[in-house]
Amino acid sequence: xxxxAALLQRDITVLIRDLPEFVVRIAMQxxxxxxxxxxxxxxxxxxxxxxxxxxxxxxxxxxxxxxGVQGTxxxxxxxxxxxxxxxxxxxxxxxxxxxxxxxxxMGTLQSWIAGGLVFPIAWIIMRNNLxxxxxxxxxxxxxxxxxxxxxxxxxITLGTSISPFKIPLMFATIIIPMIFLGAAYYPWxxxxxxxxxxxxxxxxxxxxxxxxxxxxxxxxxxHIRQLYVxxxxxxxxxxxxxxxxxxxxxxxxx
Amino acid sequence: MEKPVIQIxxxxxxxxxxxxxxxDAVKGISFSVKQGExxxxxxxxxxxxxxxxxxxxxxxxxxxxxGFIAGISIRDEVAVKRLIAVVPQQNNLxxxxxxxxxxxxxxxxxxxxxxxxxxxxxxxxxMMGLKQRQxxxxxxxxxxxxxxxxxxxxxxxxxxxxxLDEATTGLDPQSRRLLWDKVNELxxxxxxxxxxxxxxxxxxxxxxxxxxxxxxxxxxxxxxxxLKKMVPGGNRIELxxxxxxxxxxxxxxxxxxxxxxxxxxxxxxxxxxIHGDQTMMAGIMRVAQQAQADVLGVKLHQVTLEDLFIxxxxxxxxx
Numbered sequence: 001x002x003x004x005a006a007l008l009q010r011d012i013t014v015l016i017r018d019l020p021e022f023v024v025r026i027a028m029q030x031x032x033x034x035x036x037x038x039x040x041x042x043x044x045x046x047x048x049x050x051x052x053x054x055x056x057x058x059x060x061x062x063x064x065x066x067x068g069v070q071g072t073x074x075x076x077x078x079x080x081x082x083x084x085x086x087x088x089x090x091x092x093x094x095x096x097x098x099x100x101x102x103x104x105x106m107g108t109l110q111s112w113i114a115g116g117l118v119f120p121i122a123w124i125i126m127r128n129n130l131x132x133x134x135x136x137x138x139x140x141x142x143x144x145x146x147x148x149x150x151x152x153x154x155x156i157t158l159g160t161s162i163s164p165f166k167i168p169l170m171f172a173t174i175i176i177p178m179i180f181l182g183a184a185y186y187p188w189x190x191x192x193x194x195x196x197x198x199x200x201x202x203x204x205x206x207x208x209x210x211x212x213x214x215x216x217x218x219x220x221x222x223h224i225r226q227l228y229v230x231x232x233x234x235x236x237x238x239x240x241x242x243x244x245x246x247x248x249x250x251x252x253x254x
Numbered sequence: 255m256e257k258p259v260i261q262i263x264x265x266x267x268x269x270x271x272x273x274x275x276x277x278d279a280v281k282g283i284s285f286s287v288k289q290g291e292x293x294x295x296x297x298x299x300x301x302x303x304x305x306x307x308x309x310x311x312x313x314x315x316x317x318x319x320x321g322f323i324a325g326i327s328i329r330d331e332v333a334v335k336r337l338i339a340v341v342p343q344q345n346n347l348x349x350x351x352x353x354x355x356x357x358x359x360x361x362x363x364x365x366x367x368x369x370x371x372x373x374x375x376x377x378x379x380x381m382m383g384l385k386q387r388q389x390x391x392x393x394x395x396x397x398x399x400x401x402x403x404x405x406x407x408x409x410x411x412x413x414x415x416x417x418l419d420e421a422t423t424g425l426d427p428q429s430r431r432l433l434w435d436k437v438n439e440l441x442x443x444x445x446x447x448x449x450x451x452x453x454x455x456x457x458x459x460x461x462x463x464x465x466x467x468x469x470x471x472x473x474x475x476x477x478x479x480x481l482k483k484m485v486p487g488g489n490r491i492e493l494x495x496x497x498x499x500x501x502x503x504x505x506x507x508x509x510x511x512x513x514x515x516x517x518x519x520x521x522x523x524x525x526x527x528i529h530g531d532q533t534m535m536a537g538i539m540r541v542a543q544q545a546q547a548d549v550l551g552v553k554l555h556q557v558t559l560e561d562l563f564i565x566x567x568x569x570x571x572x573x
Contacts, residue, residue: 092363
């Protein structure tokens with residue numbers, strides 16, 4: 001356990017050191033999105049003010065997902081593909097699977113920080129147009145917990161399967177589509193007229209994150225049932241952690 | 255007889271590239287390394303050295319056979335990792351941390367208590383000549399400094415065995431020499447060191463025992479001195495002359511211990527090659543004087559591990 005704690009301490013030390021950069025990276029995009037779609041356009045009469053209610057849960061989910069994925073996938077990809085920095089931690093007296101677990105914990109932590117950062121920003125900017133009623137704090141915390149882990153598990157899977165030279169491509173082909181096709185900027189039920197897409201995107205863990213937050217923050221908006229949301233997130237965590245762990249072990253040994 | 259600290263028994267590694275092709279990287283090797291020894295695995299690139307060290311350090315999965323580090327099977331990864339340290343060829347320092355933090359965090363991973371790790375870090379930074387740089391980030395480090403820091407890092411948890419995997423490859427001669435000094439210094443303090451190299455001079459200079467490896471097999475293993483004795487002919491002296499008389503050849507052949515005298519004609523000189531070492535120099539010069547030979551030069555050719563490798567494989571080490 002001492003070793004696990006030391007690994008975690010190393011990552012937290014580095015995170016705190018890079019905190020300003022981390023905050024800008026995590027918060028800039030959601031800030032701009034909320035500012036334009038939740039403040040500027042509604043005030044300009046281009047977007048209905050009630051759009052803010054749709055946007056808040058979606059932005060929360062998207063930011064958490066991005067933070068968790070970026071926080072794990074990019075360093076891992078670089079570590080295994082090029083700089084080999086992780087070698088020293090792989091040689092630490094601990095099982096390799098525990099090194100993976102530490103990475104998931106760290107990604108989850110970053111995802112939570114992102115959530116904790118973006119939520120108040122979005123709230124403040126859009127407060128005049130929001131009608132948020134937290135239905136159940138317990139459910140909210142369960143969802144925050146699960147979304148954080150799901151994002152880190154997604155990151156581990158991507159990070160161990162993508163070479164560092166393909167990171168820009170990963171953004172273009174996986175992360176951006178995940179966000180845009182993740183029911184962040186529209187509720188999943190609104191896709192009823194594009195039924196095939198509505199079904200296809202159910203493989204995207206983002207959908208469950210966004211719909212889950214909708215169910216607890218803005219329950220008036222039609223959303224996927226909480227039970228299915230939680231099952232979806234649990235399935236994503238199980239499958240992606242499994243693939244990620246296998247990928248990690250495969251990269252760690254030769 | 256000291257108890258071996260590394261014991262390898264029929265260790266084998268097969269890589270499956272796909273369902274049809276496989277590479278036998280290490281083919282059932284067995285040997286042991288004594289406590290306090292500098293042991294070298296010498297061979298060309300692709301001989302299987304790094305795969306062997308990879309298996310001993312738990313990072314390459316063993317196909318068959320077994321290895322024991324201080325009596326513990328290398329399949330018991332966590333227990334083995336506690337006993338060893340590895341300095342790789344490639345810089346794998348933590349670029350997000352300072353020089354000192356690289357050492358401190360490494361020690362933390364191994365559960366070294368605070369006071370001990372701070373003291374150890376001071377000692378090692380001093381020893382490796384990095385004290386002045388301790389608060390710098392390692393991003394801008396040169397190859398030699400990085401290598402020294404990696405050695406310092408590896409010693410933070412006082413490993414029973416230090417593995418150096420081609421640790422001097424790519425270093426300038428000065429940094430290499432400095433690293434050799436450090437290796438000797440550590441060994442003088444009782445540190446067992448297992449290294450791989452494809453530099454025969456490095457193996458010759460540093461190692462107490464050398465295993466010569468090629469195509470996944472150990473071809474020979476002994477002290478550098480004994481290994482060189484395996485080369486037929488051994489050391490020889492080459493006498494370069496303007497011309498050669500029968501009297502000279504007769505005289506040389508009669509010299510103690512001298513075997514056959516070989517003659518090689520070159521455009522502007524004749525070279526006579528006589529088996530023997532520096533102790534025969536005086537006798538040879540005396541014979542040459544008596545025969546009134548016009549000596550252009552004398553060269554002593556000492557057998558190198560390279561000669562042994564050529565003798566064993568018919569190839570040069572660095573083909």
